[in-house]
Amino acid sequence: MIKVECDGEVLEFSNEISANEVIKKAYGKKSGAVAALVNDEEKDLSYLLTQSCRVEPIQDNSNEGLYIMRHSCAHLLAQAVTELFPNAKPTIGPPIDDGFYYDFFMDPINEDDLRRIEKLMKKIVKQNLPIERQEHNNETLRKMFSDNSFKMEIMDDKIGQEVGSSVYKQGNFVDLCRGPHVESTSKLRWFKLTNTSQAFWRADSSRETLVRIYGMCYSSKEDLQNRENLLREAAKRDHRKLGKDLQLFHIDEMVGQGLVLWTPRGTIIRNELQQFISEHLILQGYQQIYTPHIGKLDLYRTSGHFPYYQDSQYPPIIKRDTLRKLSDENCTCGELSNLMSDGEIDGYMLKPMNCPHHIRVYTSQPRSYRDLPLRLAEFGTVYRWEQSGEISGMTRVRGFTQDDAHLFVTEEQIEQELLGCIELVKVIFGTLGMEDYRVRIGLRASDSDKYVGSPEKWNTAEEACRNAAASLGVEFSEEPGEAAFYGPKIDFVVKDVLGREWQLGTVQVDYNLPERFDLTYVGSDGEKHRPVMIHRAPFGSMERFCGVLIEHFNGMFPTWLSPTQVHILTISEKHKKYAEKIAKTLRDLALRVEVDSGDDTIGKKLRTHRKMRPAYLMILGDDEQKNETVSFMGPDREQNTGILLEKFISDITTEIKSKL
């Protein structure tokens, strides 16, 4: 007698019975179950219950259920691929957010192949092939997959020599897998293959290159369509598209990859943001500085950025005389590079970060404990040679301006100063309504020796990071191994419309550079002490932040940020004078105003100007002119007719001042 607890009731069976039968009995035939939870362990529906236990269904629309379906869908993909491309070797195929992927060792495929594969998958779904689990010992498994070195490698690592494991079979396709899976291919109706890419076996670029095929998979047609709609909508607010449409920035192939040209309208947004930050810097006791865009190689030899990070830097600038001399001596590029690394040749480098310059501002004067914390801030432009394939719009570029600052502090001041930094980030994100961000604390990896600074100092700094994050009531995650080699950090990560995460603000503790530059301050004891540095950039970079902001606001910026705040449209040309008069009044108040008194119809003008998404669209005609009023549509899209100009002015200026 087997007693099975299911849906709060205890059912009794005289013989062993499958989880599926029990669930059907308790929940009916259309339970929506794709797998079962047997004593809290995920099992196939076909799993045979041989003794008393608890059973619950895993629904197809639950996170766990979707995960299982997506995993099964990956198998379905592999079945189709191996049928169409018999030489393809399946490697791994996990479920991911919204779908799945599978990596194959095979020749690259194109879009047509992808559609052929998808078609075959649909056919297999219709065939309603049962998906069966089989248990095998290690020896048998190795025989089964002897022609697939990748699967063999997985077995070497994961399963070891002794233990047997399971495979799943559908039709003629068998895959090494611990499951569970849906019971039949017919359960996998709502999927779509999305794209292919190249990946490396074990994410190691020195290993085999694989063809990765991505797909999405849902439990219902509606969910799949919703996802497709979401992606379509997201594409519309892509900052690269809006940046072009709204004339916010331009990236020109003649200027160079990843080099942003800020157009007049985009520059307004950037300036407003910088102004906003500057105000808060003053409140927090920062001092702003300017430093040049280049520095001597020696500066970066001291900081350690040269020659070690050469791959991600623009090549150095060598003096003309030196180059000429070396050229006369038939010096090769390799020799030149060595001479630079050795310090025998000097030159200049575009700065890949601002810290060394700021450090030299620190050392320009003797410092005492009374000077600390010294907070030096700069909107500093840096240049990094990002891989060409990584560059994208404003979010990943080769030249960008950080809202950077370096705080030189005593050991005891770290926590207090971290707190200030986080507060600043919080104010900025709060003002802009960016509530959907996460805080990540990067800590040491326990097993690595790449870190500089004593373990005691690290403990203090890590604790300070935790306390800073916690005391502000921000939710945060601790991630060991995410720290920089020179100190722990707090990162602020936001998601874009497509769910991709972007790191924006960052706060980092640094024990390394003070050491390398031999920074000191005189303490109250009259002795020299080593300060600690804190790097922080609440926006990260102006480019990335604006890119994310464009998508966040869908191009409809709050009035204080809007490149053009009021667009004045006239009903006919005879209202031109009145429009100019209103425009002048508003411009005198430093409002950004555009006037369209052309001969288009009002309908046409509305259509044209709405495209630029100004904060206010103002319409002026006979009624307004006669009564000295204005009519407008504001950010709320509501029509306001016959409003006194004074009222409009007081409302819009209040709105701008309070950054609503």
Next chain:
RNA sequence: GCCACCGUGGCUUAGCUCGGUAUAGCGACUGAUUCGUAAUCAGUAGGUCGGGGGUUCAAAUCCCCCCGGUGGCUCCA
């Protein structure tokens, strides 16, 4: 950097499979119109098809190289 795909006037785009110097709309400009809430009418200008090379009597169309973009991979001190 790697794999796949893409690149036609300011923007969107037809043509490319089966080679014979390019299609339309928006925008711009000119004129008419002076109009009350998502496209007034007519006309004009503007491209040699991302760049270079090759095949050919002839290339936007076929081949090669390069540049740029998109999606991923890898990377992000």
